[in-house]
Amino acid sequence: MSARMIADKTVKYILFASAIISIIIVLAIGFFIFRESIEAWTELGVGEILFRTVWRPGQDQYGILAMIVGSVSVTFGAILLGVPLALGCAIFLADIAPSAVQSVVRPAVQLLAGIPSVVYGLFGMVILVPLVRKINVPGNSGYGLLAASIVLAVMILPTIASVAEDAIRAVPENYRHGSLALGATKWQTITKVVLPAGKSGIIAGVILGVGRALGETMAMIMVIGNSVIVPKPLSGNPLTFFLSQARTLTGNIAVEINYATGVHESALFATGVVLFGLIMIVNASARSIIRGQKFIEKAN
């Protein structure tokens, strides 16, 4: 065997080893989180943890349903606010903006991804929370789902915008030309041809954003109020739901882990297991959708 072949083989094995190591790390983290949580699952019961809303470690009550609802609600709010913005950004960058404008806007949007989450939290706490408090509803403290959703929407914007932009760019030029040749306007082309063709890539971007939103911790702790309650409307108007305080799964762990011992500590690891599971489901669905998109591209 020549030296070249040996080098080739060596590289192959080193790369293989790196891939194996990253898999081992993921499995090890999953294994240890689960192992630490076993005490809580067995001593309290799965139902007591997953389907109870009362979390009072002092009274040995460890229901995390309120936190699950909190995490899902704030993520839903962030998607509601962030997706139209991110999609607008992506369409503008991919199909409308001249390249000079692109070269300014794209780095600016990407810069949002580089801001540390504690800075978003501080901004939310000092600027957004007082603004939200101006909404005149009894019991509105400013801290809650609305402020948290706005902060989170901005945080997931770069993720969604960049994946969606790639998806839109991946739509073959022929489609656009064909549509324009048939007499469709640019707007019609974008909404009727480009977006449907890039749909699965855009959806994958949104799901990646959901994963990011579920995992966000520091900024959420600072603006969401951290009360362990299932969020509900403050008045007759159902929109005041978003003025309610809440706590996220991530926040529950971060706020209490410093002090937790025994079953309490184990219950926080159980919270981590639930979060891990949720994010795994979200990422797996993003992956399967992206795979679907690749398949379609190949078929074309």
Add this chain to the structure above:
Amino acid sequence: MKSTKKSILLVVSLLLVAALVAACSATSTPGAPAADPSADNATVTLSGSTTVQPLAEKLAEAFMTENTGLQIDVQGGGSSVGVKAAGQATSDIGMASREIKESELAEFPNLKIFVIARDGIAIVAHPDVPVSDLTVEQVRDIFSGKITNWKDLGGDDQNIIVASREEGSGTRAAFEEMVMGEDALIAASAILQASNGAIRTTVSTTPYSIAYLSFGYLDDTVKSISIDGVAPTEPNAADGSYPIVRPLNMLTNGEPAGMVKAFLDFILSEAGQKLVVEDGYIPVK
């Protein structure tokens, strides 16, 4: 030709990475696990309550200048961590800013408790709140959610926004013990923040809010509320007229000896207690 050059470059860089990884693991494997605190008499380790931590750091600094060669390490973690650290002897001294629970004493019967200072807990409100005096009972009803409007306390017709520390905090545990009692629970709808500083920021920026704070964190940005007409000041806490006062504890596993004993003696000496007063706490001697 070009591709061979490239692959050589690749191999070299990968080997470099591999060497780096090997070097990293090599340095970590032969090294003994982090120094055992009890093995070296010249090191004293403390961990626990974040309320006691700044005071302990100051005391440690003063004691180290008197005893050159001695190293005192102070870590945070919270009161529960402090009890556990002393009970399991992972630290020489544990710190707790609340009474030690009976369940903890049952788990760690060897614990020796040293009260090194006392700390008052003040009830604070947003500066624009007109109410300036409450009874302990009213405070309990506010935090349990029984009283929800300032008009019931002689203020404006506005909802009370309650802020509290998170479960497990020593300040919260002390507040629950001294104000809430056995039956009343802090309302689940209270805003929770994870530190005294965050509580102060929340109260100072949120109109109609109320919370409790360690004396050490009081300043002009929040309004201190008197309890039964007694203002939350150090003299009032020292003479016993202010009712919400908690002990700051240091814990050891069994009778302290050597430098640990010397450090505790120093804290309870006149010089040590002077530092306690300087930090805004109430001396025990």
